Amino acid sequence: MNLENKVAIITGAGGGMGKVVVEQFLTHGTKVAAIDLDLDGLNELKTQYPQQLLVIQGDLTDEQSVEDAVKKTAETFGQIDVLANVAGIAQAATDIEKVSLKDWERIMAINSTAVFLTSRATVPYMKQQKSGSIINIASVSVDRPRPGLNAYVASKGATISLTKALAIELAPYNIRVNAINPGPADTKMLGEFTASGSDEGDTKERVFRKSVPLGELITPEAIANCVLYLSSDLAKMMTGSVVNVDGGRGI
Numbered sequence: 001m002n003l004e005n006k007v008a009i010i011t012g013a014g015g016g017m018g019k020v021v022v023e024q025f026l027t028h029g030t031k032v033a034a035i036d037l038d039l040d041g042l043n044e045l046k047t048q049y050p051q052q053l054l055v056i057q058g059d060l061t062d063e064q065s066v067e068d069a070v071k072k073t074a075e076t077f078g079q080i081d082v083l084a085n086v087a088g089i090a091q092a093a094t095d096i097e098k099v100s101l102k103d104w105e106r107i108m109a110i111n112s113t114a115v116f117l118t119s120r121a122t123v124p125y126m127k128q129q130k131s132g133s134i135i136n137i138a139s140v141s142v143d144r145p146r147p148g149l150n151a152y153v154a155s156k157g158a159t160i161s162l163t164k165a166l167a168i169e170l171a172p173y174n175i176r177v178n179a180i181n182p183g184p185a186d187t188k189m190l191g192e193f194t195a196s197g198s199d200e201g202d203t204k205e206r207v208f209r210k211s212v213p214l215g216e217l218i219t220p221e222a223i224a225n226c227v228l229y230l231s232s233d234l235a236k237m238m239t240g241s242v243v244n245v246d247g248g249r250g251i
């Protein structure tokens with residue numbers, strides 16, 4: 001895939017999907033800036049890849065924190081070729097009349113406004129290079145919503161719309177912008193969609209796994225494979241696409 005001369009920023013890098021995305025890029029020789037609030041999962045990787053991995057603790061809802069992280073990446077590695085917006089938070093299924101404005105705004109801030117902030121900070125570097133690939137992790141729930149995930153689905157829908165808006169805006173600069181819709185994936189987040197009072201294990205098996213036509217939860221590796229592909233020149237004619245990696249859940 002020729003990713004060894006590239007520099008990638010990965011948000012949500014300490015999470016279930018994010019960490020595997022970071023690992024796969026490192027294995028391909030890519031230099032990686034890994035951003036997360038929680039760095040626990042990344043320290044071991046840092047000792048394994050001291051030159052190739054820059055670990056940055058940052059809050060993606062904070063404008064200055066995002067600007068600083070992107071600047072530090074450019075200063076350290078000299079270029080930015082890939083931005084993968086993987087960070088996100090779940091919503092416990094909640095009837096709309098019980099959703100607080102505070103919860104709504106927090107979900108929007110992390111799942112969509114953060115994608116605006118990271119894109120805004122990164123695009124000037126990509127424009128200068130006349131190339132770049134931005135990959136936004138949305139969700140198949142935008143096409144196949146589940147009851148009670150109102151704010152979550154709306155936040156991911158905004159991210160898909162932003163993906164398409166930026167794809168057309170940035171095409172003249174050879175910057176590609178695509179989204180991935182994961183289906184239910186086997187990470188810590190999956191349990192967080194469970195309505196309060198319901199059994200997490202039961203929901204995972206009865207609701208989520210059974211909703212996937214291919215019969216298995218999506219692995220972080222399956223998502224990472226798609227992120228790497230979209231980052232590479234193999235996908236050089238893909239922009240504005242929304243790719244389902246969902247075992248058929250979106251059908």
Ligand SMILES: NC(=O)c1ccc[n+]([C@@H]2O[C@H](COP(=O)([O-])OP(=O)(O)OC[C@H]3O[C@@H](n4cnc5c(N)ncnc54)[C@H](O)[C@@H]3O)[C@@H](O)[C@H]2O)c1
Binds near residue numbers: 018038059087089
């Ligand atoms: N797990 C699923 O079933 C599923 C399905 C569809 C889409 N997704 C999406 O996939 C992406 C990755 O999810 P995951 O399953 O790896 O979740 P995860 O909870 O394991 O990881 C999310 C990461 O984002 C980080 N994060 C959250 N808020 C942050 C902030 N303000 N600043 C910096 N970092 C922050 C968290 O610390 C965490 O490490 C998310 O965007 C999620 O919405 C997940």
